[in-house]
Amino acid sequence: MRVTPLKALPLEQLRERSSTKWRTYPADVLPLFVAETDFPLAPAITDRLARAVTLGDTGYTPPDPGVRDAYVAFAGRRFGWAPRPDRIRTTGDVIMGVVELLRRVIEPGDRVVVTPPVYPPFYDAVPEAGGVVERVPLSAGPSGHELDVAGIEAALAGGARAILLCNPHNPTGTVHGREALAKIAEAADRFGATVISDEIHAPLAYPGTGFTPFLAASPTAARVGFAVTSASKAFNLAGLKCALMIAGDDQHARVLRSLPAEVEWRTGLFGAMAAVASFAPESDAWLDSALAAIDENRRLLADLLSRHVPGARYRMPDAGFLAWVDLGGLGWGDNPSTRILREARVALHYGPAFGDEGRGHVRFNIGCSPEVLTEAVERIGALVDA
CATH class of the missing domain: 3.40.640.10 (Type I PLP-dependent aspartate aminotransferase-like (Major domain))
Structure with a gap:
């Protein structure tokens, strides 16, 4: 039985959040760096926390x-x-x-x-x-x-x-x-x-x-x-x-x-x-739907990189919404995320923070909508021939 992928919240709604992902960079930056996802909370979580707030259970x-x-x-x-x-x-x-x-x-x-x-x-x-x-x-x-x-x-x-x-x-x-x-x-x-x-x-x-x-x-x-x-x-x-x-x-x-x-x-x-x-x-179905959405995005990222950033090297992850991408062949230095942020206005986690083995790499957060992921890679792709 096919699981329906969970839909991410609209970008304008996400920008109302006050967490690190949405308050670190200006509004023209697509934030795909820190490990926060763009999905609505599982209903069981929302219900439990709302009940606690109503009760003053703090x-x-x-x-x-x-x-x-x-x-x-x-x-x-x-x-x-x-x-x-x-x-x-x-x-x-x-x-x-x-x-x-x-x-x-x-x-x-x-x-x-x-x-x-x-x-x-x-x-x-x-x-x-x-x-x-x-x-x-x-x-x-x-x-x-x-x-x-x-x-x-x-x-x-x-x-x-x-x-x-x-x-x-x-x-x-x-x-x-x-x-x-x-x-x-x-x-x-x-x-x-x-x-x-x-x-x-x-x-x-x-x-x-x-x-x-x-x-x-x-x-x-x-x-x-x-x-x-x-x-x-x-x-x-x-x-x-x-x-x-x-x-x-x-x-x-x-x-x-x-x-x-x-x-x-x-x-x-x-x-x-x-x-x-x-x-x-009762949260298992939500988790399965979130996994289905992220699974689609890890495959979408492979397709987007092959089309827009052909020098990138990427192996789809076995788990999670974080994707490790080698951009070393593009000649953008040990920390390509700096140029990507400055010129493409996409925030990625910089590879050298993960150790010397991260030189030339970036980490994408793909726990977002396909539309946001697509726009992010297209922006990066525009730098390839710039």
Whole structure:
């Protein structure tokens, strides 16, 4: 049965929003940079938050707002995975969770593996937790970017104490395979290291890509790892502040319980309410429609680039609404987004922020209408022969 793609809101309505995407640049700029989508909220979220506003339900977040049970049920439906509720705690956002967990599993000065090109806040989160970033770039495999398992093993053998994964990967949209995840888990176990997996984009894995939560990759993965996730990317809730930290075994659950109460107090009440509504069964149809819309856009982008920016190199992502595009062949320098913003009035996330491997690249946000995406690429295309 074909799913009807979700329609983005009209541009004039979107410009009434007060979030970063719509308040960073002037109105003549098409903003396709930060990871906010242009869709209306899922109805269950709107209803829950509207009811809270009507009631004046704006106090402190309760000890158990229902997020853990809602996520466990969601993970079962979407991933075939059943984490235990008593091994889950919440906090404000994924990077908060990453930092707090790293503080518990490394000592000051320990090295932490990251896999660039990767989400820029990783480079800040590791030193915030007292660690030192060790870069093990993704490899270019026959089907796209892949984890360099041998390189990660070598880093662990050399003394790295933790691995910070991004699965699905930002910015490439790669869904890391179960076999690679299991191998990394074995290496971490062998060298006494810990894996922390940022899985915020997991709800946006396209059907058939075979997304595997790290903690479900193998019994060893459950023993050596944590996952940190949120409804915020899939359901556009970044401003509401709610993320989940998940342990795979009792020992790591004790680490979660040892975190100061303040870590959980950072969970926003509206974030918790919206997360419960997002993970509820009645939001599944909305999520499927959003995925259908983004799926059409990832294919549209390939067509638009081939027609208007033929020097671009692009592989469609396996998950999410972020597209990683190599414009290095156009001669626009290490950071082509600067010229694109200045001359085409399109704001893209600049590639070098993701690591040295991002030179010559840009990251498109394709969680928008086909019309906005088309106009953006046409504007960029006009620079090719200028």
